[in-house]
Amino acid sequence: MQNTVQDTQKPRQGFASLGLDIRQVLMLGVLVVVWIAFEILTGGLFLSPVNLWNLSVQTAVVGITVGGMVLVIVARQIDLSVGSVLGFCAMIMALLQVSPPLGLGLSWVVALILGLALGVLIGAFNGYWVAYWGVPAFVVTLAGLLIFRNATFVVASGRTVAPMKQTFSLLGAGSIGAEATWIVGLLGMAFIIYQALGNRRSRLKHRLPVRPLWAEWVVNGVLILFTLAFVLVMNAYTYPGTNIPRGIPIPVVITLVVLIFLAWMTRSTRFGRYVFAMGGNPEAARLAGINVRRIMVQVFMLMGFLTALAAAVQAARLNAATAGLGTNLELSVIAAAVIGGTALAGGSGTIVGAALGALLTSSLQNGMVLMGIPTEWQNIVLGIVLLAAVFYNTVFLRNRRA
Amino acid sequence: MTPLVEMNNISLRFGGNQALNDVSVSLYPGEVVGLLGHNGAGKSTLIKVLSGAYQADSGQILVEGQEVQIKTPQDSQRYGIETIYQNLALADNLDAVANVFLGREKVRGAVLDEDVMELESRTILDRLRIRIPSLRVPVANMSGGQRQSVAIGRAIYFKAKCLIMDEPTAALGPEETRKVGELVKALKAEGVGIFLISHDLHDVFDLADRITVMKNGKVVGTVNTPEVSHDDVLGMIIGGVMPKHLPSA
Structure with missing residues (x-):
C-alpha cells in the first residue's frame, strides 16, 4: 500500500x-x-x-x-x-x-x-x-x-x-532600433532556456515527474523560433527612404x-x-x-x-x-x-x-x-467569432467536467 | 488535566433565530468528542464559531486554559485549530497541491515553491492511503474520497492540536470511511483533540470518547460513550432528554 x-x-x-x-x-x-x-x-x-x-x-x-x-x-x-x-x-x-x-x-x-x-x-x-x-x-x-x-x-x-x-x-x-531589438530577442531566448533548465533541474532534484526530453526540445524550440521570427520581422520594417530598421x-x-x-x-x-x-x-x-x-x-x-x-x-x-x-x-x-x-x-x-x-x-x-x-x-464578424469562442469554451468545459 | 479547548456559554443570534443558546462544550488532548443532533441543531454553527468563520455574540473560548479571541479563520489556525468543513471548502479550479497549502503557501522570496509543496502534499496524502493518481489536476475532477483526503490533508499538514471534522465521511464509500476512521485513531494517539460531527451513529460510537447532543441551539447533554446505548442517544437527539440512568458527564 x-x-x-x-x-x-x-x-x-x-x-x-x-x-x-x-x-x-x-x-x-x-x-x-x-x-x-x-x-x-x-x-x-x-x-x-x-x-x-x-x-x-x-x-x-x-x-x-x-x-x-x-x-x-x-x-x-x-x-x-x-x-x-x-x-x-x-x-x-x-x-x-x-x-x-x-x-x-x-x-x-x-x-x-x-x-x-x-x-x-x-x-x-x-x-x-x-x-x-x-x-x-x-x-x-x-x-x-x-x-x-x-x-x-x-x-x-x-x-x-x-x-x-x-x-x-x-x-x-x-521604436527601439535594430540593436536593442536583437538584445531584447537574445535576452528573451536566454530566458526561455534558463527557465526550462531551471524547472527541469528542480523537478528532477525533488524526484517529480518531468516531460520527456524531446518534448522540452519541441516546446522550447518553437518558443525560440517565434522569438527569432519576431525580431527579424520587426527589424525588416525600415524608416521610409532609408534602410534603417525600426525594431520593436x-x-x-x-x-x-x-x-x-x-x-x-x-x-x-x-x-x-x-x-x-x-x-x-x-x-x-x-x-x-x-x-x-x-x-x-x-x-x-x-x-x-x-x-x-x-x-x-x-x-x-x-x-x-x-x-x-x-x-x-x-x-x-x-x-x-x-x-x-x-x-x-x-x-x-x-x-x-x-x-x-x-x-x-x-x-x-x-x-x-x-x-x-x-x-x-x-x-x-467579430461578434460571430466571440459567440463561436464562447460556445467552444462552454462545450469544452462541460466535456471536461463530465 | 486542562482541557485543550473549552467553549463556555456561547450564544449567537442570526436575526430572529437563536442559533446557539448558552452552549458549553470541552475537548481534552487525545480525545474525540462526537457532536450529534438534527440538521439545524447548531452543530455546524458551533464549530464555525471555534474555527473563526462566525463570531459569537457572547461567551468565552479557552485554549489550553487561556482565554482567546477568535475573530477570523487565521486566529483559529494560530491557536492550532484546524477545520475540515462539511462542504470541504476546496477551490475546485485549483489542484490538490494548491488546496493543501491554500492561504499558507511555501514561498522562496515572492515565488511559490511549487516543487516542495508538491512533494510535501504527496507525503501527507500518502498517510491517508486514498489513491490520487495526479496531484496536478483540478480537484473538481476528483472523486468524493479524493477530495475528502485533500481536505483532511490540508488540516493535518499544519500539525493541528485540535481538529474539527464536520461530516468527514458523508461523501465516502465504506472502504474510505474505514480509512478515515483509522486516521482519527492515529491522530488521537498522537494527542490531537478532535470534534467529530456526524449523522452516522455507528461512526460516532466507534470513534468518540464522549458525545455531546444538541437540539434547537442548546446542548441536551454530554455523555461518556461506553455508558450509553444507541437508543439513549437517539432519545437525546429526538426527544431532547437525558437518559434516566445518567447524570450529565
Missing part, C-alpha cells in the same frame, strides 16, 4: 507529453489559419513586415489591458469602465503636459506618473464598492463608465488636447513586459493563486484565511493601473487626447479575454490565452481593413 499517491497514471504519450494547454494550441492554429487566409486574400499585404509591425502596435492597447481583465473576470467580477477610465486618464495626462494656456506644461514624466496614480486610485474606488459593500461590479463599473466618460468631456470642455511632449509621444509610436515598437515592448509579468504573477505568486482561489470558491478562500476583500481591491487597482498605462500609449500614439478616446474599449478587452478562454463564471483563464485572443481580434480587424471590408461587417 505504499506510495499510493505516486503518479500512477501512465506516462503521457505523444502529443500529450508536450504538456500543453489544448485550447491555446488550438487558438494558435486558428491564428495561423487566419493569417494565411488574409495573406492570400490581400495578395501578400498581410504578412509584410510593415503590416505585421502595424498589427503589433494595434494590438498594444488591448494587449496591455487584457491581462488585468482576465484577473478581474477570474475573480468573478467585470470592469465596464475601462474605456472611460482610459479616456479620462489620457485627458488628465494631456492636460498636465500640454503647454499653457490649454494645459499646465508639466514634464511628461510627472504627467505619466500622476496619470498612472490616477488609474490606480480609480481602480481602488471601483474595488472598494465591490469588496467592502458588495455592490455588483457590473453596476459599479457601469457607473464608472458614465462618470469618467463625461468627466473626460467636462475637464477639457470637450476640446481635443494636443500636442503631447515629444518624448511622451514615443510611448505610442517610437515601444508600445509593444510595454505590452510584452506587462504580459510576461502578469503571466508570471498569476502562476507563481500568492496574489495570483488567491485571485484564482477566490474565483473558484470565495467561501473556501475566506476560510483559508485569505483576505479576500483586500485582494479584490488590489485586482481592481491593477486593472486601473493597466488602463492608465494603455491610456498613455493610446494618447501618445494619437499625439492627442480627445473626449471620445477609448470609447467601447472595454468591449474589445472583454471579448479578447473571453475569446482567449477566460470563463465569465470565474476561476478559469490564462494570460497567454488572453494575449492570443487579443492578437486574434486585432488580426481579424487589421486583415478586414486591408481587404476594404466596411466597419459594420468587421463588427459582425
Whole structure:
C-alpha cells in the first residue's frame, strides 16, 4: 500500500507529453489559419513586415489591458469602465503636459506618473464598492463608465488636447532600433532556456515527474523560433527612404513586459493563486484565511493601473487626447479575454490565452481593413467569432467536467 | 488535566433565530468528542464559531486554559485549530497541491515553491492511503474520497492540536470511511483533540470518547460513550432528554 499517491497514471504519450494547454494550441492554429487566409486574400499585404509591425502596435492597447481583465473576470467580477477610465486618464495626462494656456506644461514624466496614480486610485474606488459593500461590479463599473466618460468631456470642455511632449509621444509610436531589438530577442531566448533548465533541474532534484526530453526540445524550440521570427520581422520594417530598421515598437515592448509579468504573477505568486482561489470558491478562500476583500481591491487597482498605462500609449500614439478616446474599449478587452478562454463564471483563464485572443481580434480587424471590408461587417464578424469562442469554451468545459 | 479547548456559554443570534443558546462544550488532548443532533441543531454553527468563520455574540473560548479571541479563520489556525468543513471548502479550479497549502503557501522570496509543496502534499496524502493518481489536476475532477483526503490533508499538514471534522465521511464509500476512521485513531494517539460531527451513529460510537447532543441551539447533554446505548442517544437527539440512568458527564 505504499506510495499510493505516486503518479500512477501512465506516462503521457505523444502529443500529450508536450504538456500543453489544448485550447491555446488550438487558438494558435486558428491564428495561423487566419493569417494565411488574409495573406492570400490581400495578395501578400498581410504578412509584410510593415503590416505585421502595424498589427503589433494595434494590438498594444488591448494587449496591455487584457491581462488585468482576465484577473478581474477570474475573480468573478467585470470592469465596464475601462474605456472611460482610459479616456479620462489620457485627458488628465494631456492636460498636465500640454503647454499653457490649454494645459499646465508639466514634464511628461510627472504627467505619466500622476496619470498612472490616477488609474490606480480609480481602480481602488471601483474595488472598494465591490469588496467592502458588495455592490455588483457590473453596476459599479457601469457607473464608472458614465462618470469618467463625461468627466473626460467636462475637464477639457470637450476640446481635443494636443500636442503631447515629444518624448511622451514615443510611448505610442517610437521604436527601439535594430540593436536593442536583437538584445531584447537574445535576452528573451536566454530566458526561455534558463527557465526550462531551471524547472527541469528542480523537478528532477525533488524526484517529480518531468516531460520527456524531446518534448522540452519541441516546446522550447518553437518558443525560440517565434522569438527569432519576431525580431527579424520587426527589424525588416525600415524608416521610409532609408534602410534603417525600426525594431520593436515601444508600445509593444510595454505590452510584452506587462504580459510576461502578469503571466508570471498569476502562476507563481500568492496574489495570483488567491485571485484564482477566490474565483473558484470565495467561501473556501475566506476560510483559508485569505483576505479576500483586500485582494479584490488590489485586482481592481491593477486593472486601473493597466488602463492608465494603455491610456498613455493610446494618447501618445494619437499625439492627442480627445473626449471620445477609448470609447467601447472595454468591449474589445472583454471579448479578447473571453475569446482567449477566460470563463465569465470565474476561476478559469490564462494570460497567454488572453494575449492570443487579443492578437486574434486585432488580426481579424487589421486583415478586414486591408481587404476594404466596411466597419459594420468587421463588427459582425467579430461578434460571430466571440459567440463561436464562447460556445467552444462552454462545450469544452462541460466535456471536461463530465 | 486542562482541557485543550473549552467553549463556555456561547450564544449567537442570526436575526430572529437563536442559533446557539448558552452552549458549553470541552475537548481534552487525545480525545474525540462526537457532536450529534438534527440538521439545524447548531452543530455546524458551533464549530464555525471555534474555527473563526462566525463570531459569537457572547461567551468565552479557552485554549489550553487561556482565554482567546477568535475573530477570523487565521486566529483559529494560530491557536492550532484546524477545520475540515462539511462542504470541504476546496477551490475546485485549483489542484490538490494548491488546496493543501491554500492561504499558507511555501514561498522562496515572492515565488511559490511549487516543487516542495508538491512533494510535501504527496507525503501527507500518502498517510491517508486514498489513491490520487495526479496531484496536478483540478480537484473538481476528483472523486468524493479524493477530495475528502485533500481536505483532511490540508488540516493535518499544519500539525493541528485540535481538529474539527464536520461530516468527514458523508461523501465516502465504506472502504474510505474505514480509512478515515483509522486516521482519527492515529491522530488521537498522537494527542490531537478532535470534534467529530456526524449523522452516522455507528461512526460516532466507534470513534468518540464522549458525545455531546444538541437540539434547537442548546446542548441536551454530554455523555461518556461506553455508558450509553444507541437508543439513549437517539432519545437525546429526538426527544431532547437525558437518559434516566445518567447524570450529565
